[in-house]
Amino acid sequence: MIKQNYTIAENKLVASDTYRLVLAGKGTTDGEFVHLEIPGFYLRRPLSVCDAEDGKMMLLYKTVGEGTRVLAQQPAGTVISVLEGLGKGFDADACKGKALLVAGGLGAAPLYLLAKKLKAQGKKVTVVLGFNKKEEIVLEQEFKALCDSFALATLDGSAGTKGFVTDALKALQPEYDYFYTCGPMVMMKAVCSLLEGPGEASLEERMGCGAGFCYGCSIQTAGGPRRVCKDGPVFKKEEILW
Ligand SMILES: Cc1cc2nc3c(=O)[nH]c(=O)nc-3n(C[C@H](O)[C@H](O)[C@H](O)COP(=O)(O)OP(=O)(O)OC[C@H]3O[C@@H](n4cnc5c(N)ncnc54)[C@H](O)[C@@H]3O)c2cc1C
Numbered sequence: 667m668i669k670q671n672y673t674i675a676e677n678k679l680v681a682s683d684t685y686r687l688v689l690a691g692k693g694t695t696d697g698e699f700v701h702l703e704i705p706g707f708y709l710r711r712p713l714s715v716c717d718a719e720d721g722k723m724m725l726l727y728k729t730v731g732e733g734t735r736v737l738a739q740q741p742a743g744t745v746i747s748v749l750e751g752l753g754k755g756f757d758a759d760a761c762k763g764k765a766l767l768v769a770g771g772l773g774a775a776p777l778y779l780l781a782k783k784l785k786a787q788g789k790k791v792t793v794v795l796g797f798n799k800k801e802e803i804v805l806e807q808e809f810k811a812l813c814d815s816f817a818l819a820t821l822d823g824s825a826g827t828k829g830f831v832t833d834a835l836k837a838l839q840p841e842y843d844y845f846y847t848c849g850p851m852v853m854m855k856a857v858c859s860l861l862e863g864p865g866e867a868s869l870e871e872r873m874g875c876g877a878g879f880c881y882g883c884s885i886q887t888a889g890g891p892r893r894v895c896k897d898g899p900v901f902k903k904e905e906i907l908w
């Protein structure tokens with residue numbers, strides 16, 4: 667874990683209530699998520715790393731409460747304290763050749779960085795994204811440019827398959843040897859029960875320290891209690907007690 671100051675290079679509305687935050691700095695680009703200090707808030711807020719290279723890190727976030735609403739008001743040039751190098755991320759090596767990535771909403775963010783790693787390893791990558799409506803869609807062009815196969819579902823049918831991400835999966839019948847999923851718990855539970863074979867999911871919990879000290883993010887797993895921030899957020903399918 668490293669604490670670094672980054673400068674906001676961009677903080678832009680890119681979809682419904684959704685902002686792209688580009689941070690420039692000298693820190694590490696390792697880690698599954700970062701913990702951001704937001705002016706006026708004692709507790710930091712965790713956001714997944716969506717992309718990272720050349721001293722820049724890209725995050726996508728939704729304004730859901732006071733913290734993210736204040737974050738959305740921060741202009742380019744603002745200096746922001748970032749705890750980085752946090753979390754145990756997706757295991758790209760667990761996939762032997764054909765990966766299936768399934769996201770709901772902004773669960774797409776950490777899967778983009780994973781897709782880049784898998785492609786760099788020469789693996790075939792299928793991506794299936796689900797959103798409520800077309801105004802919420804993010805990363806569609808980026809995934810299409812990177813991956814071998816892509817499908818989309820929206821709940822209201824305004825883009826792609828009408829329905830849940832599981833409906834798009836049933837329609838696509840993708841070939842894979844390992845799957846990765848990120849999004850709302852109810853969606854990941856449905857994905858894990860639909861998909862056969864091994865896989866892993868990225869969980870979310872409210873966080874205090876974000877670095878393994880306070881045990882505020884503890885959950886029960888098949889292997890006993892685990893901290894989402896330190897032992898996760900990514901857990902193997904069979905470890906998760908839904
Ligand atoms: C490992 C991890 C990675 C995350 N990555 C992203 C990301 O890439 N993009 C993104 O938009 N969000 C992400 N989140 C969720 C994000 O941290 C919360 O949305 C944010 O902290 C809310 O802060 P707030 O002050 O705006 O909302 P608050 O005022 O604290 O809460 C507003 C509402 O959001 C809910 N909420 C707050 N925090 C969480 C949480 N951690 N999980 C589920 N619901 C929450 C609350 O229950 C409440 O209903 C991630 C969370 C974790 C744990």
Ligand code: FES
Nearest residue numbers: 874876880881895
């Ligand atoms: S948030 Fe403190 S241990 Fe996870």
